[in-house]
Each structure stands twice: as structure tokens, then as C-alpha cells.
Amino acid sequence: xxxxxxxxxxxxxxxxxxxxxxxxxxxxxxxxxxxxxxxxxxxxxxxxxxxxxxxxxxxxxxxxxxxxxxxxxxxxxxxxxxxxxxxxxxxxxxxxxxxxxxxxxxxxxxxxxxxxxxxxxxxxxxxxxxxxxxxxxxxxxxxxxxxxxxxxxxxxxxxxxxxxxxxxxxxxxxxxxxxxxxxxxxxxxxxxxxxxxxxxxxxxxxxxxxxxxxxxxxxxxxxxxxxxxxxxxx
Numbered sequence: 001x002x003x004x005x006x007x008x009x010x011x012x013x014x015x016x017x018x019x020x021x022x023x024x025x026x027x028x029x030x031x032x033x034x035x036x037x038x039x040x041x042x043x044x045x046x047x048x049x050x051x052x053x054x055x056x057x058x059x060x061x062x063x064x065x066x067x068x069x070x071x072x073x074x075x076x077x078x079x080x081x082x083x084x085x086x087x088x089x090x091x092x093x094x095x096x097x098x099x100x101x102x103x104x105x106x107x108x109x110x111x112x113x114x115x116x117x118x119x120x121x122x123x124x125x126x127x128x129x130x131x132x133x134x135x136x137x138x139x140x141x142x143x144x145x146x147x148x149x150x151x152x153x154x155x156x157x158x159x160x161x162x163x164x165x166x167x168x169x170x171x172x173x174x175x176x177x178x179x180x181x182x183x184x185x186x187x188x189x190x191x192x193x194x195x196x197x198x199x200x201x202x203x204x205x206x207x208x209x210x211x212x213x214x215x216x217x218x219x220x221x222x223x224x225x226x227x228x229x230x231x232x233x234x
Contacts, residue, residue, distance in 0.1 A: 006069050009061050011045075011054060019048040023061035027068060030077040081125065082118035085109060097167050104160060186217065193218055 009025035023043050031037045045051065045060045067073050094102055116133050117125055139145070162181050169179045185206075193202045203214040 007065060008058075009065055011057050011061060013048065014044075021045040021048060021051050021054075021057040021060075023057070023064065025061070025065055025068070028075055030075050030079070032079050032083055036075065076123040078121055078123075080119055080121055082114065084122060085113075085118075096170075098163065100160070101163050101167050104164070190218055193220070 007025055009023050012022055012024070013019050014022045021044070023045050025041050025043075026038050027041050028036055028038050043064065045057055045064075051057050051060065094105065097105070116136075117129075120129070134145070158181070165179070165181050165184065166176045169176045189202050189206055192205065193199060199211060199214060202218070203211050206214060206217065208214045208217070
């Protein structure tokens, strides 16, 4: 594939009462048919009150375009969830799964995902989009995001959850014996600790009553753990 042309984009103001800086640029994307196409993007960078000069707005746009101008940019897709599920996932992936997993995935698609996200592009299904869906569904903190298809159970069981994780691992071509629900929990905690160094926060997230348990769980040196713990006020 040929290298994409370096671009700087363009900046202009928009609005009368509350003026904002708008950046425009082109981006290569993957169309629903799999072909690469170029589309024009328009993105609000911020208000003029927050960004008083054009130079600052141009710098923000340059920061936004840096990943696109790099040689390692990954193209986003315009494919919708419904199109992907009907043309690729259902005919190619679903038949490879266990019978119980098939039934659960079909239930999740039909009852929960299709009504809200069928016509939404995959790249737009972000955390904010899911939070918006939760608010629209009127779910409370004590409600389950993925209820069970069995009437006697309000949520997905641990065995069903383990089967779902196993199917994901198999789809990625990895060995299910090396990955599971517990390894995902431990990996998440380890990444949080490595990025923040906040052992106390990891302890709370894991639900450990003693910080020594968190130390052993993460497999870190005791001296390092105690040094970090001393920096955290309780």
C-alpha cells in the first residue's frame, strides 16, 4: 500500500455567540465493502475562549493528525455492527462455537445489541456510547448489564462467562489453557499497578483486606510494595 500523503488540515471558526475552532482533514477508512476510501472529517477542537489564538488551534489539530500522518496508522472501518454480524460473524464465527455459546450470543445480539447498535458503525461504539445506552435503558448500579437468558437466573453464570472467554481465546488462535476469567482479572490489576504504582488502589479494586495479599497476588517485591504503600495515605 502506498504511503499516505502528509497533511496539515485546515482551521476555521464557527458560531456566533459561542465561537469554536473547527479542524478539517481527510482520513483514509475501510468501507463496508472492504475497499479503502478517503473521507473528510470535521472536528470541534474547543471554544475560542479556551483556545484564544489560531496558532494554538493549529497545534491541537497537528497533535490530532500526528497518528494519521505516521506510517503506523491503523485504518478505521465504516462497517456497522449489524452488517459485520450478518456478513462475517454469524456465518463464519458462530458455527465454530459450542451449542450453548451459540444460543447465548444469538440471544445477546437479538435482545440487547441489535435494537441499539445494529446501525451504528463499529468504530463509534465507544465507552461513552455504552454508557448512553445504559442510561436510556434505565439500568441502575445494582442491575446486570448482561442478564441471563435463563429465567431463574438474573445474570450470566460463572460457567457461562468462562465459556464466553474460552470462545474469545479460541477465536484469537490462542491456547484456552493459558487464559481464563481469573487470568484476565490478574492481568488487569497488574497493568493498573505498572502504570500507576498505586498499590492501595489495586488492593481496593481486588477487594483484598490486607495489602500483603495484593503483593503476593501481583508477584512484586515486598520492599517495592512497602515503599509505595508508605506514600499512600489511608
